[in-house]
Amino acid sequence: AQSVTQLDSQVPVFEEAPVELRCNYSSSVSVYLFWYVQYPNQGLQLLLKYLSGSTLVKGINGFEAEFNKSQTSFHLRKPSVHISDTAEYFCAVSDPGAAGNKLTFGGGTRVLVKP
Amino acid sequence: EPEVTQTPSHQVTQMGQEVILRCVPISNHLYFYWYRQILGQKVEFLVSFYNNEISEKSEIFDDQFSVERPDGSNFTLKIRSTKLEDSAMYFCASSVGDTIYFGEGSWLTVV
Numbered sequence: 001a002q003s004v005t006q007l008d009s010q011v012p013v014f015e016e017a018p019v020e021l022r023c024n025y026s027s028s029v030s031v032y033l034f035w036y037v038q039y040p041n042q043g044l045q046l047l048l049k050y051l052s053g054s055t056l057v058k059g060i061n062g063f064e065a066e067f068n069k070s071q072t073s074f075h076l077r078k079p080s081v082h083i084s085d086t087a088e089y090f091c092a093v094s095d096p097g098a099a100g101n102k103l104t105f106g107g108g109t110r111v112l113v114k115p
Numbered sequence: 116e117p118e119v120t121q122t123p124s125h126q127v128t129q130m131g132q133e134v135i136l137r138c139v140p141i142s143n144h145l146y147f148y149w150y151r152q153i154l155g156q157k158v159e160f161l162v163s164f165y166n167n168e169i170s171e172k173s174e175i176f177d178d179q180f181s182v183e184r185p186d187g188s189n190f191t192l193k194i195r196s197t198k199l200e201d202s203a204m205y206f207c208a209s210s211v212g213d214t215i216y217f218g219e220g221s222w223l224t225v226v
Contacts, residue, residue: 102160
C-alpha cells in the first residue's frame with residue numbers, strides 16, 4: 001500500500017520569500033508523483049508531475065519539485081511567492097504498473113502568503 | 116482547454132434521501148473517477164471506472180454508492196440513502212494517460 005505524508009499542515013510565508021513544501025511517500029513499488037493545488041473555492045489543478053527521467057521537474061506558476069528516491073521525497077519549491085499563491089497544496093502518488101492511475105493523496109499543506 | 120465539469124456545485128439534502136452527482140469528463144479520456152474530501156481531511160479515492168465497468172473501488176464505496184455512465188458524455192455518482200457522514204466535497208476526475216484531471220467539485224451537505 002502507498003501512503004503520502006505532508007509534514008506541514010500550514011505554512012505562512014511573506015510575499016516574495018521562498019517556500020518549500022515537504023512531501024514524503026512510502027511505497028513498495030516505483031511511483032509517479034504529483035503536486036496539485038486547490039485555490040479557494042476551486043477544484044484540484046495539476047501543478048507538476050514526476051514520471052521518470054530528470055529528478056527536477058518544473059511546473060506552472062514558477063513551481064518546481066525534486067524527486068529524491070533515497071529519501072522517498074518530492075518536495076515542492078518556489079523561489080518567490082505571490083499573494084495569489086495562497087492555496088492548499090496536495091502531494092499525491094500513483095502506481096505506474098496499475099491500470100487507471102489511482103491517486104493516493106497527502107493531507108495537504110495550506111500556504112498563506114502575507115504582504 | 117478541455118475540463119471536467121460537475122453539477123451541482125452545491126447540494127443540501129436530508130438524511131436518507133438519494134443524491135445523484137453529475138460529471139462530464141474530458142471527451143477523449145478513458146478512465147473516470149470519483150474522489151471525496153471530508154472537511155479538514157485528505158482527498159480520498161472512491162472508485163474508478165473503465166470500459167463501462169468499475170475497475171477499482173475503495174472500502175468507502177459500499178453498497179450505498181453506485182456509478183453509471185448513462186450516455187456517451189455523463190458520469191454519475193449516486194448515493195442511495197445519504198448519511199450525515201457523507202457530507203463532503205466530491206470530485207469527479209478523468210484521465211487518458213498518466214495524469215488525472217479533476218473537476219471543481221460538488222459540495223454535498225447532509226442535514
